[in-house]
Amino acid sequence: MILGILPESPADKMALGVGELVTKVNGTHVHDEQTFYEALSRNRAHCKLEVLDTNGQIRFVQRALYEGDHHELGILFVLDEKKWDSAVV
Structure with missing residues (x-):
């Protein structure tokens, strides 16, 4: 789950x-921070995310990635296995 977003970050x-x-x-389905970054590193030029918002609605966001971006998206995660398990089929 996203705990925070750094201002002006991707x-x-x-x-x-x-x-x-x-x-x-x-x-690629992700269930923790490690699988998130593994899936992100498979395509270093583009980032497409499927996001479950706070209202339970699925939405898609995407952007081009530039050198260094894939490790610096500006997302702060908190691991909540229960939420990830219930959201991912």
Whole structure:
């Protein structure tokens, strides 16, 4: 689950919000921070996220990635296994 977004970061520009849950990265289901970054590193030029918002609605956000961006999206995670398990089929 997203705990925070750094101001002016790529995540901020993608309009990600606190309390949202990233369920897919570039088409790959993710269940923790490690699988998030593994999926992100598979396509270093583009980032497409499937996000479960705080209202339970799924939305998609995307942006091009530039050198160094994939480790600096500006997302602060908190691991909540229960939420990830219930959101990912």
